[in-house]
Amino acid sequence: MPLITVxxxxxxCEIGDFFIDPWRAVDTALITHAHADHARAGSHLYVAxxxxxxxxxxxxxxxxxxxxxxxxxxxxxxxxxxxxxxAGHVLGSAQIRVExxxxxxxxxxxxxxxxxxxxxxFEVIPCHTFITEATFGLPIYTWQPGATTxxxxxxxxxxxxxxxxxxFCYAFGKAQRILAELTQFTDQTVxxxxxxxxxxESYRTAGVSMIPTxxxxxxxxxxxxxxxxxxxxxxxxxxxxxxRFSQPQTAFASGxxxxxxARRRRGYERGFVLSDHADWPGLVQTVRQTKxxxxxxxxxxxxxxxxxxxxxxxxxxxPLKTLFEGEGDIE
Amino acid sequence: xxxxxxxxxxxxxxxxxxxxxxxxxxxxxxxxxxxxxxxLYLLLGKTRRRLVTAHTxxxxxxxxxxxxxxxxSDCYAQVGDSAETIALLLQDIPLRQGQPAVDDLNLPLHExxxxxxxxxxxxxxxxxxxxxxxxxxxxxxxxxxxxxxxLLTGAFRIGVSEKLVIxxxxxxxxxxxxxxxxxxxxxxxxxxxxxxxxxxxxxxxRSPSQPYPFFLAxxxxxxxxxxxxxxxxxxxxxxxxxxxxxxxxSGECFIWSRGEDLIxxxxxxxxxxxxxxxxxxxxxxxxxxxxxxxxMHFNHLQKRLGRKRVSxxxxxxxxxxLIAYDLLEWQGKDWRNYPLCxxxxxxxxLLESFPSPVARLSQALEFSSLADLEQLRAxxxxxxxxxxxxxxxxxxxxxxxxxxxxxxxxxxxxxxxxVLLYAQAGSGKRANLFTDYTxxxxxxxxxxxxxxxxxxxxxxxxxxxxxxxxxxxLEKFGPVRSVEPSQVFEIGxxxxxxxxxxxxxxxxxxxxxxxxxxxxxxxxxxxxxxxxALLKLMDRSTSAPG
Numbered sequence: 070m071p072l073i074t075v076x077x078x079x080x081x082c083e084i085g086d087f088f089i090d091p092w093r094a095v096d097t098a099l100i101t102h103a104h105a106d107h108a109r110a111g112s113h114l115y116v117a118x119x120x121x122x123x124x125x126x127x128x129x130x131x132x133x134x135x136x137x138x139x140x141x142x143x144x145x146x147x148x149x150x151x152x153x154x155x156a157g158h159v160l161g162s163a164q165i166r167v168e169x170x171x172x173x174x175x176x177x178x179x180x181x182x183x184x185x186x187x188x189x190x191f192e193v194i195p196c197h198t199f200i201t202e203a204t205f206g207l208p209i210y211t212w213q214p215g216a217t218t219x220x221x222x223x224x225x226x227x228x229x230x231x232x233x234x235x236x237f238c239y240a241f242g243k244a245q246r247i248l249a250e251l252t253q254f255t256d257q258t259v260x261x262x263x264x265x266x267x268x269x270e271s272y273r274t275a276g277v278s279m280i281p282t283x284x285x286x287x288x289x290x291x292x293x294x295x296x297x298x299x300x301x302x303x304x305x306x307x308x309x310x311x312x313r314f315s316q317p318q319t320a321f322a323s324g325x326x327x328x329x330x331a332r333r334r335r336g337y338e339r340g341f342v343l344s345d346h347a348d349w350p351g352l353v354q355t356v357r358q359t360k361x362x363x364x365x366x367x368x369x370x371x372x373x374x375x376x377x378x379x380x381x382x383x384x385x386x387x388p389l390k391t392l393f394e395g396e397g398d399i400e
Numbered sequence: 401x402x403x404x405x406x407x408x409x410x411x412x413x414x415x416x417x418x419x420x421x422x423x424x425x426x427x428x429x430x431x432x433x434x435x436x437x438x439x440l441y442l443l444l445g446k447t448r449r450r451l452v453t454a455h456t457x458x459x460x461x462x463x464x465x466x467x468x469x470x471x472x473s474d475c476y477a478q479v480g481d482s483a484e485t486i487a488l489l490l491q492d493i494p495l496r497q498g499q500p501a502v503d504d505l506n507l508p509l510h511e512x513x514x515x516x517x518x519x520x521x522x523x524x525x526x527x528x529x530x531x532x533x534x535x536x537x538x539x540x541x542x543x544x545x546x547x548x549x550x551l552l553t554g555a556f557r558i559g560v561s562e563k564l565v566i567x568x569x570x571x572x573x574x575x576x577x578x579x580x581x582x583x584x585x586x587x588x589x590x591x592x593x594x595x596x597x598x599x600x601x602x603x604x605x606r607s608p609s610q611p612y613p614f615f616l617a618x619x620x621x622x623x624x625x626x627x628x629x630x631x632x633x634x635x636x637x638x639x640x641x642x643x644x645x646x647x648x649x650s651g652e653c654f655i656w657s658r659g660e661d662l663i664x665x666x667x668x669x670x671x672x673x674x675x676x677x678x679x680x681x682x683x684x685x686x687x688x689x690x691x692x693x694x695x696m697h698f699n700h701l702q703k704r705l706g707r708k709r710v711s712x713x714x715x716x717x718x719x720x721x722l723i724a725y726d727l728l729e730w731q732g733k734d735w736r737n738y739p740l741c742x743x744x745x746x747x748x749x750l751l752e753s754f755p756s757p758v759a760r761l762s763q764a765l766e767f768s769s770l771a772d773l774e775q776l777r778a779x780x781x782x783x784x785x786x787x788x789x790x791x792x793x794x795x796x797x798x799x800x801x802x803x804x805x806x807x808x809x810x811x812x813x814x815x816x817x818x819v820l821l822y823a824q825a826g827s828g829k830r831a832n833l834f835t836d837y838t839x840x841x842x843x844x845x846x847x848x849x850x851x852x853x854x855x856x857x858x859x860x861x862x863x864x865x866x867x868x869x870x871x872x873x874l875e876k877f878g879p880v881r882s883v884e885p886s887q888v889f890e891i892g893x894x895x896x897x898x899x900x901x902x903x904x905x906x907x908x909x910x911x912x913x914x915x916x917x918x919x920x921x922x923x924x925x926x927x928x929x930x931x932x933a934l935l936k937l938m939d940r941s942t943s944a945p946g
Contacts, residue, residue, distance in 0.1 A: 208467070209475045209488040318416070327488065329412065330480050330831045334859065338415045350492060373474045380468065 072149070072167050072174045073200065075389060080176060080200070082167055085146030087116075089165055089176050090393070099151065101178025102162035103128050104241065106393050116144070118153050121161025123271040124241065140189065156180035157191030158345050159242030160272055166194050174198040175359065179393075181344065182351035183215050186249040187242075187277050191355070199361035200389065204346040205324050206370030212324070212348040218341050219250035225320060225339060230296035233314040237337065238322040240264040240302040242345050245272045247300065247322065248279035260285045260294060262301035262310065285313070306337070324348075357382065368393035403431060404439055404509045405544040411560050420560055424568025433595045435509040440598075441590040442556050443565045450554030451520050452533070454482040457549060459526075460533045461486045465493050477879070480831020483549030487542055495538040506539075513590070517551060563800060573599055578799045581613040586660060608649035611656040612682065612728050612736065613799040617789050617806035625790070625807060626770065632793050634740065635765040635773060637785035638808055639723055640698055640894070641688035642705070646670065646722065648677050649732070655687075666707060667720055673756040680732030681750070683724050684797075685762070690721035695784040698909060699897055722759045724751060728797055736797035743797070773809070780811050786894060787811045813892035813910075814934055816926040817917055819847055820887040823869045824880045826854070834869045834881070835862055837913075839891055841904065842927040847885055850904040850931060851893065856913030865916070888920040889913050896935045906931055 073082050079091030087097040094111030101107055103117070103125045110129050117125055119137030126133060138144060140163065144151045153163035158179040165176045175196040182191055212218075226234045238244050244265045251259065258281045261269060266284040273279065285299060294314055303321065305311060321337040324344025332340035346369075347355060356364055356378060364386035366375045371388035378386035410423040424443075428436060441447065458476075462469055467489065479485040507516065516536075523529045533552075537545050550556045566584065570577040580598070586609055588594050617638075644663070647654040653674040655664045664671070667687060689700035700718040704710065727747040728736055735743055744764075751761050765788070767773050773788065780787050787810035795805035818839035826835035836854050840847035857865065865887075872884040892914040899907035906928075 207475050207478055208471065208492055209479060209485060211488075211491045328479050328831070329484055333415075334830065334833070336415060336859065338419070339413055370474070373471060377468075377471060 072169055072172060072198070073176065075391065080391070082146070082149065084169055085149035085151065085167065087146055087151075088112075090178065092391075097146075099165055100125065101156065101165060101176065102159055104159070104179065107178060118161045118163050120275055121163075123274060124161065124268060127267065127271065140192075154192045154194050155189035157182065157185060157188060160188045160245065160275055160277065162188060164192075164194060166196065172197055174200070175361075176200045177202055177355075179204070179346055180355070181347045182355065183212055183348075185215060185246050185345070186252075187245045187272060187279070193355065193358045195360050197361060198363040198365070199356060199359045200365045200367060201352065201356060201374075202346065202368055202393065203352060203366045203371045203374040204369035205344060205348055206352055206366070206374035208349045210324060210327055210344075210348045211350060212342065212344060215246060215343060216250055216253065218322070218343045219247055220254060222247065222320070222322065222341055222343075223251060223254045225318075225341075226298045229318055232296070233294040233317040234296075234298045235311070235314060235317040235319045236298060236300050236322060236341075237303045237306050237319065238300060238343070239345075241268045243322060243343065244300045245269055245277060245279060246345065247343070248272075248282060249277060251280045252278060256280055257298075258283055260288070260297050260299040262299070262305055264302050264305075265300050353377070356384070356386075365389040367391045401507060401509055401512050401540070401544060401547070403427070404435070404442075405541075405547045407439070408547050408558055409543050411558060417564065420564050421568045421571060424560070424565060425571035428569050428572035432508065432510075433592055437590040437592070437595045437598075438509045438513050440565065440569070440584070441588070442551070443558060443560060444562055444584060445556065446587065446590075447551075447554055447556055451517065452529075452552040454553050456529070457486060457533070457553060458482055460530050461489070463530050464495065464534050464537075465489065477825065478832050480825075480827040483553055484546055486537075486549055487546035490537055490545055491542050495534060510590075512548075513551075517548075520552070575599065575601075578613070581799045582610075585613055586610045586656065587662070608652050609647065609654045609662070611645045611647060611654070611660070612734075612797075614643065614645065614658050614684070615798045615806065616801040617791075617808040618801050618803045620790065620807040620809040621803070624804075630768065630770070634744075634791045634793055635767055635776065636725070636762045636789050636791070637765070637780065637783055638787040638789045638810065639686040639688055639695060639762075640784075640786045641686040641695070641701055641723070644685060644687050644722070645728070646674055646683040646685065647729075648674050648679055648681050650679055663705075666704060666710060668710060669715055669720060669758055670722060673722075673754070673759050676754050676756070677750065678731070680729060682727070682729035683722070683747070684726040684728055685722045685724040687720055687722055689718050691719065697897055698895065720758065723762045724759060725762045726797060739794040739796065740791055741793045777809055777811065811894075813894055813914070814896065815890050815892045815914055816841065816850075816931055816934070817888050817920060817924070818850060818891050819885045819922045819925045820883060820889060821847055821849055821885055822880050822882050830862075833862060834866045837889075839889060839911075840885070840925075841931055842925060843904075843929075847922075848904045848928055850902070850906060850928070851891055851908050851911040853889075853891060853911045853913050856892075857916065861916055886922050888917040888922060888925050890915040890917055896931065898935065904928060904931070906935060 073080050078088055078093040078095050080089040087099055088095045089099045090101055090107040091098050092109055096113045098112035098115050100115055100117040103121050108125060108128060114134045114136060116136045119139055122135055122137050138153050140153055140155055142152060150168040152166045154166060156162040156164045156178050158181055162178060164178055167174050173196040175194050177200060179202050180191050248259060261282050261284055263284060263286055269282055319337050320339035320341060321335060322341040322343040324342060324346060325331045326340030327342045352374060362385055364378055364384050366386060366388050368391055375386040375388050378384045407423060407427045411420045414420060462472060475489060476482060476485045520532060523532060536548060540548060566577050566580050569580055583598050643658045645656045653664060653671055654662060655667060657663050689696040704718050724747060727743045730746055748761055751759060765776055767776060777788050787808060790807040790809060792805050798805060818841055820837055821840040822838035823834040824836040825832055838849050839851050840849045869881060869883055873881045874884060875882045891911050893908035893911040895909040897907055898905060
């Protein structure tokens with residue numbers, strides 16, 4: 070009997086009677102990480118890593134019933150053992166391991182294999198069945214180390230000190246990773262859009278070391294941000310919020326920026342290739358390291374990755390339809 | 401090559417016009433002349449030759465990478481460009497192993513273009529071709545591979561317009577843009593000799609074939625035009641043919657299209673007329689298929705375009721005529737700086753002295769008020785024209801599109817509300833986004849496809865529609881998806897004709913999306929009967945081919 074199945078509410082473990090990252094309200098929701106497509110409101114009990122509590126409550130409301138766990142701490146749901154292990158995606162992100170009798174399944178959530186100073190590194194968990202994401206599941210996606218890309222961002226910022234430099238990136242995870250990487254190059258203050266500012270505070274509370282930051286909204290009206298770096302979520306691009314900055318240079322940091330067409334159609338002046346998801350070599354390598362014989366591929370390029378794993382490595386790999394979105398192509 | 405790839409990367413990495421011009425100017429200032437002319441040649445899209453097809457390039461890649469073909473296709477669908485797909489994929493494939501030392505491939509651009517790349521022509525076996533291209537890939541970095549692939553496949557387009565290249569060159573050399581634009585018109589060989597001519601401070605001897613840059617009208621800014629003194633303006637019909645420049649110099653005749661293609665041989669019936677004019681004359685005009693006193697439908701002209709040989713039958717069935725707009729050169733002298741009224745007077749005299757059934761002067765239309773102009777514009781369709789062109793009587797013949805001198809005032813397009821039926825992903829910038837749409841009209845209970853359209857939505861709407869299409873796909877046929885027939889769009893088009901090649905029996909010209917009619921349900925879309933009514937309206941004005 071499969072340990073995990075897909076129900077209309079989401080990924081379900083019948084023996085333990087819980088859901089993982091459900092997309093509807095349920096009794097018990099185990100949450101891999103606090104991104105919106107994995108952590109949705111309305112469930113009765115949320116179980117997630119202790120370190121993600123602050124952000125999860127900011128997103129779902131402080132009134133939620135929350136049970137925190139440490140990485141690796143064994144929990145028992147009915148007859149099944151459950152533990153959370155670092156996924157290297159964002160602060161507090163976890164893979165969820167479930168064990169029943171001699172069988173082990175792992176749900177990866179979202180993950181990456183590159184070094185990221187803002188969260189715990191991915192841990193390989195051997196298992197029989199691995200449920201993996203495939204946001205960037207095509208061999209055209211191969212990442213450089215984050216530090217290399219952030220150095221490019223730093224150079225771009227320094228190349229024009231007469232204008233504000235507006236960098237768009239996801240508010241939770243990507244922004245803090247950039248702020249943490251930037252400590253290698255500078256200690257100048259970076260300015261943050263409100264949405265990023267509040268999440269960054271949670272990272273600081275969790276002890277992540279980042280360069281100094283201030284909220285843009287706390288600056289006096291007369292302040293011009295000349296030569297400053299400002300981080301903002303993609304939704305702020307071309308919004309009225311942007312009017313505050315006179316003739317800014319703009320850029321977007323995302324894995325999608327690897328492809329020229331994707332970069333050009335967005336209308337940012339520059340694109341930096343930086344993703345919190347595994348690239349193609351990372352996905353293939355991870356699946357192989359888990360030694361799993363059975364692989365379910367959830368969101369992204371699920372068909373391509375599943376077919377490749379089947380053909381090249383003889384694994385029993387198949388796509389699994391879910392409502393996860395990964396790094397939204399369009400935000 | 402490294403420097404050129406770097407330039408490409410800089411220009412490609414930014415959408416800022418200023419940054420592009422700066423990068424170009426810097427490159428032109430610091431690059432060796434022999435490489436510089438090649439860079440210009442490539443940036444201006446003068447290459448027409450394809451040494452290797454994208455298909456062959458893909459075959460070479462599949463051989464050296466051992467990647468399954470389906471996976472390559474999936475990648476291509478995401479990227480929309482073979483050259484780039486291969487460059488991206490090569491990041492993760494160690495080609496360098498076992499390849500000969502290839503340091504000598506760190507060569508300047510002119511060496512690549514003149515010596516290295518042409519080698520592929522002499523290769524006889526596929527094995528040789530694979531070995532040759534692979535050794536180049538192995539020697540270059542990721543971005544250089546992309547540039548090389550683009551050069552090989554001849555599809556060298558970069559995110560920079562001709563205008564920006566010329567601007568960058570003007571900044572670098574101090575020579576005015578208009579002079580450079582003129583010197584770079586038509587065909588040139590990327591040689592040192594050309595480089596010297598191009599940058600010479602004095603006027604240079606030009607080849608007889610060299611055209612002038614075209615001057616283009618801009619869409620009318622009604623508010624701005626309202627305050628003009630109308631007596632200083634001239635109105636002409638805007639014809640729907642092909643804009644052309646006709647040259648007779650030192651006994652030779654040349655006809656250039658606006659896309660800078662030499663089309664002399666496509667219109668043999670214009671040559672006796674051109675030949676009859678005194679040498680040293682350049683005309684600007686529109687080539688149309690013409691019968692009696694009115695143009696034939698564009699479909700006739702379409703049959704004449706892009707052919708290597710034109711049969712007598714073709715000429716008889718689709719006779720062409722030149723509507724002359726302007727005189728750019730007279731008695732070997734550049735007349736472009738004289739005011740329009742003077743150029744036109746000389747043009748009139750010229751056409752009267754050398755009458756020909758294939759050449760007519762573009763008529764100046766009578767008007768004294770804006771209301772008159774509106775009236776004329778409303779009559780354009782009956783004339784077989786697509787609107788009006790308004791020109792300042794004292795305007796010089798400038799370069800490109802400079803607002804304020806010549807305006808075009810086009811007809812409102814015809815339009816129908818149609819239902820989205822199929823969608824297909826675009827390529828290039830629109831790869832992996834559903835942007836090619838097929839629209840249908842009602843015929844009884846059925847929806848019959850009547851037009852494909854690619855443009856008219858803004859980015860936000862494209863993204864929204866793309867998401868909608870993914871969620872409402874009914875069936876997939878290869879790259880095409882059929883969708884729930886529920887979204888209605890107002891489709892605009894310039895003309896409509898009968899067609900036995902289309903299931904609907906009609907074809908439309910320049911279809912594009914005017915609006916997404918979210919307020920309408922599919923049942924409220926137009927019928928094929930409504931389209932046929934428009935067709936009858938059109939038939940009264942132009943004669944369509946049977």
